[in-house]
Amino acid sequence: MNLPFPLWLLLFPAMLGLACGSFLNVCIVRMPKGQSVVRPGSQCPQCNTPVRAWQNIPILSWFLLRGRCRACRKPISIMYPLVELAVCLWFLFCAVQFGVGYFGTGADAAMAAISYTLLGWLLIGLMLMDARDGLLPDAFTLGGGLMGVLLLAAGTVSLPADAGTVYATTPEKIVLHRLGWIILVTASLLLMRWIYRLVRRREGMGLGDVKMTAMLTAFLGLRLTALAFLAACIVGTMYAAYVAMRGKSFSSNAAWANRRNAVPFGSFLAIGGLVAIVVGNQILAWYMQFLR
Numbered sequence: 001m002n003l004p005f006p007l008w009l010l011l012f013p014a015m016l017g018l019a020c021g022s023f024l025n026v027c028i029v030r031m032p033k034g035q036s037v038v039r040p041g042s043q044c045p046q047c048n049t050p051v052r053a054w055q056n057i058p059i060l061s062w063f064l065l066r067g068r069c070r071a072c073r074k075p076i077s078i079m080y081p082l083v084e085l086a087v088c089l090w091f092l093f094c095a096v097q098f099g100v101g102y103f104g105t106g107a108d109a110a111m112a113a114i115s116y117t118l119l120g121w122l123l124i125g126l127m128l129m130d131a132r133d134g135l136l137p138d139a140f141t142l143g144g145g146l147m148g149v150l151l152l153a154a155g156t157v158s159l160p161a162d163a164g165t166v167y168a169t170t171p172e173k174i175v176l177h178r179l180g181w182i183i184l185v186t187a188s189l190l191l192m193r194w195i196y197r198l199v200r201r202r203e204g205m206g207l208g209d210v211k212m213t214a215m216l217t218a219f220l221g222l223r224l225t226a227l228a229f230l231a232a233c234i235v236g237t238m239y240a241a242y243v244a245m246r247g248k249s250f251s252s253n254a255a256w257a258n259r260r261n262a263v264p265f266g267s268f269l270a271i272g273g274l275v276a277i278v279v280g281n282q283i284l285a286w287y288m289q290f291l292r
């Protein structure tokens with residue numbers, strides 16, 4: 001591995017990833033219930049006993065407690081340490097993969113690294129919230145989309161200003177271009193959703209899925225979002241076929257599992273988005289060679 005910076009600097013994204021993973025657990029558990037993610041502090045979801053500082057160390061505490069609450073002895077989900085580990089690994093991956101941006105070139109590369117890091121965090125959260133509760137909170141979809149556009153705009157600041165342009169400069173064009181795709185993608189999905197409802201007389205895609213796709217477009221642009229969406233459709237259809245064969249879904253939430261449309265499309269879209277960040281450009285390049 002040939003890093004453009006000393007290895008110890010990876011401690012920073014690793015620690016930040018653990019802390020952000022810990023906070024993501026709070027969001028995943030509380031947001032679908034409409035609870036505050038700030039107050040009260042961490043507590044056992046079973047018996048509401050406050051969690052002490054030493055019991056709140058990412059990953060480590062779950063093992064120290066042997067996966068059980070100190071007060072009520074009820075099991076603590078393995079989801080907690082796994083989310084912390086996943087977010088930590090994602091932050092490390094982004095630091096190494098896009099890390100040149102932190103120490104090298106310009107604001108656009110640095111902002112790309114930050115936006116991929118943030119997008120992965122949002123997607124891991126959305127994946128689990130849709131699978132557990134069938135919900136995609138606006139704070140993650142709409143709030144995330146806004147952050148995506150702001151980070152893109154911040155990244156264009158370092159680009160050279162082109163003199164003599166009458167209408168829009170390069171930074172303005174990049175941001176307007178992205179906003180245009182967001183509007184187009186959202187409008188197309190709303191139209192598809194409306195037609196589906198007219199023809200089938202039932203809900204196809206949820207509004208949350210539309211907002212989440214718009215959020216992906218804000219971060220990734222059109223092509224990588226289309227790739228993520230296509231991957232989600234393929235895997236989602238395979239999952240739906242499997243569930244139909246098996247006769248029940250995996251979710252422990254009975255109310256959600258009994259819903260007619262029991263495919264957590266947002267979860268598959270999240271997986272598609274993560275794949276698009278990691279290997280999306282390679283897949284697109286491979287696909288483009290057939291078009292020549």
Ligand SMILES: [Zn+2]
Nearest residue numbers: 044047069072
């Ligand atoms: Zn407890």
